Amino acid sequence: MYPCSSTALQRSLLHEQLEVRYRAMKRKWQLFLPSSVRMHLNGTDAELAAAVGYFEQRQAQVQQQTQHRSEEVRDRLAFLELQAQILFERFTFDCEELSEAIRIIDKDVPRTNRDLSYFQEQGLGNLLVLRDILITYAAFHPEVSYAQGMNDLCSRFLEVLDSEVDTFWSFSCYMEKFSKDFRADGLHRKIELEAALLKELDPQLYTHLATDNMENFTFCHRWLLLGFQREFEHSDALRLFEILSCDHLELISQQVDQARYRERLARRLSTDDRSECELPAINTDFTFELFICAAILLENRESLLRCRDDVQLIQFTSRLQGTLDLNSTLKKAELHFYNYCKRCAWDYGNGHCRAQESKDEDFLYQLRSLFLLR
Amino acid sequence: MEAIWLYQFRLIVIGDSTVGKSCLIRRFTEGRFAQVSDPTVGVDFFSRLVEIEPGKRIKLQIWDTAGQERFRSITRAYYRNSVGGLLLFDITNRRSFQNVHDWLEEARSHVQPHSIVFLLVGHKCDLEAQRQVSRQEAEKLAGAYGMRYVETSARDAINVEHAFTELTRDIFALVRSGDITIQEGWEGVKSGFVPNVVHSSEEVTKSDRRCLC
Numbered sequence: 001m002y003p004c005s006s007t008a009l010q011r012s013l014l015h016e017q018l019e020v021r022y023r024a025m026k027r028k029w030q031l032f033l034p035s036s037v038r039m040h041l042n043g044t045d046a047e048l049a050a051a052v053g054y055f056e057q058r059q060a061q062v063q064q065q066t067q068h069r070s071e072e073v074r075d076r077l078a079f080l081e082l083q084a085q086i087l088f089e090r091f092t093f094d095c096e097e098l099s100e101a102i103r104i105i106d107k108d109v110p111r112t113n114r115d116l117s118y119f120q121e122q123g124l125g126n127l128l129v130l131r132d133i134l135i136t137y138a139a140f141h142p143e144v145s146y147a148q149g150m151n152d153l154c155s156r157f158l159e160v161l162d163s164e165v166d167t168f169w170s171f172s173c174y175m176e177k178f179s180k181d182f183r184a185d186g187l188h189r190k191i192e193l194e195a196a197l198l199k200e201l202d203p204q205l206y207t208h209l210a211t212d213n214m215e216n217f218t219f220c221h222r223w224l225l226l227g228f229q230r231e232f233e234h235s236d237a238l239r240l241f242e243i244l245s246c247d248h249l250e251l252i253s254q255q256v257d258q259a260r261y262r263e264r265l266a267r268r269l270s271t272d273d274r275s276e277c278e279l280p281a282i283n284t285d286f287t288f289e290l291f292i293c294a295a296i297l298l299e300n301r302e303s304l305l306r307c308r309d310d311v312q313l314i315q316f317t318s319r320l321q322g323t324l325d326l327n328s329t330l331k332k333a334e335l336h337f338y339n340y341c342k343r344c345a346w347d348y349g350n351g352h353c354r355a356q357e358s359k360d361e362d363f364l365y366q367l368r369s370l371f372l373l374r
Numbered sequence: 375m376e377a378i379w380l381y382q383f384r385l386i387v388i389g390d391s392t393v394g395k396s397c398l399i400r401r402f403t404e405g406r407f408a409q410v411s412d413p414t415v416g417v418d419f420f421s422r423l424v425e426i427e428p429g430k431r432i433k434l435q436i437w438d439t440a441g442q443e444r445f446r447s448i449t450r451a452y453y454r455n456s457v458g459g460l461l462l463f464d465i466t467n468r469r470s471f472q473n474v475h476d477w478l479e480e481a482r483s484h485v486q487p488h489s490i491v492f493l494l495v496g497h498k499c500d501l502e503a504q505r506q507v508s509r510q511e512a513e514k515l516a517g518a519y520g521m522r523y524v525e526t527s528a529r530d531a532i533n534v535e536h537a538f539t540e541l542t543r544d545i546f547a548l549v550r551s552g553d554i555t556i557q558e559g560w561e562g563v564k565s566g567f568v569p570n571v572v573h574s575s576e577e578v579t580k581s582d583r584r585c586l587c
Contacts, residue, residue, distance in 0.1 A: 045409070100469075104442065107392040111410045148391060148413040148442050188447040215451035221416045230412075309561070311435060314419045 001169035017080050019165045024084035026132060029139040032093050033102070039131060040106045047124060048110050054125030093139055101138040101146040105131060112151045116234070118159045130155055133168045137175070144175065147182040152226050156241055174245055181225060190224050191217045196283075197290050198297060201336060205301050209313075216310055219317040220293050227289060228324075231296075236326040243330070244289050263345040288337065295333035296324065379423060379433040379566040383545055385538075386452055386490070388477055389462030390470040391441030394497045397528040398462065399438050402538050407529050414440045416448050424542050432542050433566060446480065453484040457554060457562035458491045458545050460537065463512075465496045465525065466504040471512065478519060488562060491548065492521045493541040500527040 001018065002011050030037045041048055069077070109131045113119055119126055134154055138146040153174070157167040180186040195217050199206040209216045222230065227244050229237045297304060300320070307313045387395045396414050401407055403420040418438040423431050437456065439449040453459075461477055463470040474494065481490055494516040496507065509525065516523035522540060526533040548554040549563060556563050 104391055108413050111412060114410055147444055148440060149415045151413070182444070184444040184447055187445060191448070218417055218448055218451070221448060225415060311419060311421075314417075318419075 001166065001173055015165075016077070017083075018169050020077060020080040021084045021087070022136070022165045022168050024081065024088055025140055026136050028088055028091070029093060029098065029135060032139075033095070033098065036099070036102045036135070039109070039128060040103075045110060047114075048127070051124035051127050054122055055128035058125055088140075091140065094142060097142060097145060098135075098139055102135055104148065105134045105138070105146055105151070108148060108151045109134070112155050113159075116159065118162075119155075126158060129164045129167075130158055133158070133164060133171065136168060137172060141172075141175070141179070144179040144182055149222075149225055150182065152229055153241075156229070156238060160238065187221065187225070191221050193285055194220055194224065194290050194293055197286050197294055197340075200340065201294055202298055202301065205297065205304060208305055216313055218310075219314050220297070223293055223296075224289055228292065231321055231324055232326050233322065240292070240326060240330075244292075263342055286340070288333070291333040291337045291340075292329060295329050295336055296320070298336070299329070299332065379431045381546070381549065382433040382435060382564040382566055383458055383542060384435045384437070384456050384561050384563075385458045385460065385541070386437045386439065386456040386481075387460045387462065388439055388449070388481065389441055389460075389495075389497075390464070390467070390473050393441065393462045393464040393467065393470050394528055395441060395460075395462050396438050398460070398495070398497060398526060398534060398537075399436055401528040401531060401534045403436065407531070414438055416440055416445065417452060422538075424539055426539065426543050426546055432546065434538065434542065450480065450484045453481050453490065454486075454488060455561035456485070456490055457488075458541050459493070460495050460541065461492050461521075462495045462497050463507070464498050465507050465512075466498055466501050468506040471496075471507045471515075474515060488560065491541065491545050492519070493537060493544075494519075494521045494523045495537055496523065496525040498527060498529075499525040499532060500530045 002014055006014060039048075039052060041052070109127050112127065112130060114127075117123065130151065134146060134151060137150075137154075138144075154167065154171045157170045157174070158164075161167050161170060175182075181190050195206065195210060198209070227237070227241045229241070231237070232240060300316070303316055304313070307316055387399055389395055391413070396411055396418070397408060399420050400411070403422045417440070420436045420438065422434050422436070424434055425431050437452050439445070439452065459481065461474060461481075463474055465471075478492070481492070494512065496509070496512050509523075512525075513523045522544070524533055524537045524540065526537050528534060545554065545563075549556075554563060556565055
């Protein structure tokens with residue numbers, strides 16, 4: 001939520017700004033839909049009524065604390081407040097869309113990870129915090145709004161950070177990268193990508209699973225969308241989520257650039273090919289969670305090959321829930337990942353040599369490699 | 375041992391999100407009501423045997439789908455191989471009733487060249503005080519589309535068995551009359567083991583074993 005280059009001093013100020021901004025955003029939709037400020041309860045869930053109680057108590061406490069601020073702090077906050085108001089002044093909401101999102105959020109929030117201690121007893125109030133975060137996000141991102149499953153993702157940030165403001169901004173940053181997966185076209189695209197990756201890694205298994213609509217890959221859709229939350233034990237799932245959200249092993253990350261660079265270097269030394277500078281044809285859409293998914297599929301390849309229809313597939317994969325070991329899966333996924341990078345570098349190298357032979361006279365080609373050499 | 379069944383029908387359960395699709399299926403297949411259940415993301419699968427006449431059992435494969443509109447790119451692949459469907463709306467949520475027409479359109483455009491026998495289900499009928507859709511209105515709509523209408527409650531176990539059995543009976547009648555036929559490469563209806571066929575298939579396995587010895 002902070003820029004990488006920011007200093008500790010800047011961050012405390014930035015945090016103040018983000019906090020004020022978030023409060024301004026929240027207030028804006030609350031003024032727009034006053035009837036939705038409080039959660040809609042249907043009266044059958046006594047715990048939830050208690051949750052509302054805890055939540056309101058906590059809000060009253062926060063209110064009290066704000067009264068003890070020094071004048072200097074108050075002035076600064078007033079300025080930030082004004083800034084935030086101007087920033088969001090022109091933002092308008094679509095009443096019907098937002099009400100529908102809130103309706104679904106109100107149904108989903110009470111069924112979010114209620115078995116975790118973070119959401120029990122006094123912690124029940126955290127469900128209401130989650131609700132406010134999700135609504136604020138939906139209100140200010142109408143192109144994504146709210147999709148079922150986001151409650152799961154967002155609750156993980158909240159559990160770890162235990163702060164409404166930090167969770168909102170971290171979740172927003174995370175969604176910058178993943179929100180397209182939650183949109184109608186993105187959901188299917190994710191499955192197609194997984195299928196494409198599997199085709200690279202194991203053509204036989206791919207042929208076995210592939211159909212026109214890729215419906216045989218539907219089973220891994222939930223794994224991908226929710227970051228395997230329901231497949232691993234909770235603490236492992238959290239760890240995996242952290243790994244996935246930190247961009248460590250992505251095809252756009254530094255590690256990969258280094259690995260590809262080393263590969264190219266080795267290649268260059270062995271063939272004495274000096275015109276090496278273009279990036280290999282690598283599909284950067286293959287994000288790391290696709291490799292995790294592929295590692296799980298390949299690990300169970302024999303069983304999957306024995307499945308004769310989609311029913312057997314979905315039954316097999318639901319039996320996997322809770323049986324997977326994170327460390328070994330990660331190791332395998334990492335291996336597949338590096339192998340894919342290496343192969344791309346090799347393929348590129350080979351293609352490049354051939355191109356060199358056949359297109360020696362090609363003026364455009366020469367021009368291009370000259371240009372790239374700079 | 376696999377239970378004996380005459381036919382296997384594949385059903386799909388659709389309707390707006392939070393109308394209670396998963397809860398209805400859970401009540402039917404597991405016999406319990408889950409106060410808290412995860413929202414369905416994508417599709418889920420359940421199965422159960424139903425006895426429609428003494429000694430005549432049908433195996434139901436039930437596909438549960440995510441109701442939110444954006445998940446349709448995933449769920450629409452499942453219409454084609456379904457012979458029957460439960461189309462749910464929530465009687466306390468008018469919008470879910472208004473969307474019934476859209477759901478039928480969505481199904482119709484993706485089921486070609488087959489068709490689906492639908493049952494319209496008004497769910498959550500235990501919440502009578504919050505009702506926003508009258509029974510007459512729903513019956514009228516169902517009639518206009520040639521569907522039956524049933525009101526159910528997963529919480530109070532009202533009509534849950536009835537809804538699934540009625541739909542199964544209707545499909546069974548269509549299969550018997552030849553209006554629906556078993557087709558290669560279509561999963562909607564499959565024939566299973568009839569008791570006397572089971573006899574002979576048992577003999578076949580026995581003789582197989584003898585050969586192996």
